[in-house]
Amino acid sequence: MQRKQRLSRNTAYFVPYVLWIALFVIAPVILLIYQSFFNIDGQFTLANYQTYFSSNTYLMMTLNSVWYAFLITLATLLISYPTAYLLNATKHPQLWLLLIIMPTWINLLLKAYAFIGIFSQAGIANQFLSFIGIGPQQLLFTKFSFIFVAAYIQIPFMVLPIYNSISELNASYVNASRDLGATNWQTFSRVIFPLTLPGVKAGVQAVFIPSLSLFMLTRLIGGNKVITLGTAIEEHFLTTMNWGMGSTIGVVLIIAMVIIMWLTGGRKRRSGKGLTK
């Protein structure tokens, strides 16, 4: 009797979580899939998918999204890995980490507007470029500024998992590698980097997937020079009111995300790659 009561009390703790997931994750996904099978007049159809996969515009947009998400992720990774590495060597890593995380507390929109100011013709970036004699330049509404700001926003999400995996790395692996004759670079490329790869994968997931569907920055910073799937979804839902098509793109994005998670997920490394072959 008592045990049963305790059991039911324990299940009670799960209710908010299950409810949340059901209402805000599962239900929207089902709705999205459901809607993607209806055209703008409310008739059941597969035409949305047909349009998507036969239209050059959508396929280019998909490629564009993937390409920019890749560039953003690469830029973020190239900045974040050395940052996380150096962070780990500092005396007060938690403090520096806090400073890196702090910008995430500020609303995305505010940060975007701040960059509009910085990158504008009279902004501080152009003032500096003028000062060194190569400005002013058109900075805002370029592909470069889009990638720059997107990377800036994503960096904390990349630094955090990489920092964790580096700080968990046993120092004796590094000593063992040096002991066996490895230079600093060899130690990094053969021991440290492979062993911190889980952190890199987690960071890539955390950055690449949201980058696929960025839409506000494409307009505010990219000046619509970059059209991604995110922009297309926004257009369909808010401007053309073709919810069916918007949902279809959403479903495609979800499938892309699942594939990426599967690719970067914790699959076991293939074994038997021994020397004996």
Next chain:
Amino acid sequence: MAVNPQPIIRLTNVCKSYGDHQILKDINLELEAGKFYTLLGPSGCGKTTILRTIAGFTDVTAGQVYFDGQVINGLPANQRQVNTVFQDYALFPHMTVAENVAFGLKLHKVPKDEIESRVQSALALVQLPDFGDREISEISGGQQQRVAIARALVMRPKVLLLDEPLSALDAKLRKDMQYELRELQQQLGITFLFVTHDQEEALAMSDEIFVMKAGEILQGGSPVDIYDEPINHFVANFIGESNIIPGKMIQDYEVEFVGKRFECADGGMHPNEAVEVVLRPEDLDIVKADQGKLVVTVDSQLFRGNYFEIVAYDNDHNEWLVHSTNPADEGEPIGLTFDPQDIHVMRLNESEAAFDARLEQYDDEDAD
């Protein structure tokens, strides 16, 4: 004492401190090629730090580290001809057993088929010939230990440094590995420098032991020398079990303790100097109370399998530990006898140099 022409490793006046904290205080030691050495001491005594200075993981604050006659103070770890077996093994988890063992050889650009044959023979040497394709996570702690040894030995180092490599193994496996390590060392003729806090391990394996405490080497010597003639209270207590009793050196070869005078084998001290007397529990024989050199009362005893461990007290309330193959009666008085050479007399605060000089001096007198 004959000085070896070229020690493989020599530390002269090596000091190491972190801020105000002194880890090593003026360490001097020499390792001859082809011998098994042990650094023995409680945790935090600096023994691992000595290993790290030789491996190149730590800089010394002062002093010189020599390898084969060359100062190697500034030489980075990857250019030193020593290899280390780490306490936690530090096997790379993203590589197979064979890839781990081959790691150093690949870095040294050894030809592929030579790598293969050397990896095979190294794994055979540690009795894991068919384990090359296993993942590190798939093998047991004892097997990981062997792989770590193979990974270091495959590099053919002149000196192998072992940092408490057996401490994570269970008692049975540890004993087996002691034999194997000793055999490996003798078979390969490589100098081993082994770090441990386990005195039994040190006594069983070493040609020579350095006993350390708080950043200093208190005594160096063969296991038998250190066991039989510990330099001070700490060493006597740390190595084996001892009865350490305060006493007075009446004259050469005569010492007084527990109110009685006994013949002994030590000398070279001042008359009536306060000393400490060491008697090992296994050197004490139990006889009838009226026949003993000492009379003690049995307090308690434990059966240890191959002997009884008896705790007894004399009239001065000194505790006496006796190892005996026969049980005693608790609460009853017993007599203890011992030979003059079983008594070892220690001066208070004597340095190792003074101790050695004194030993030589009265050994010479004996020879006359």
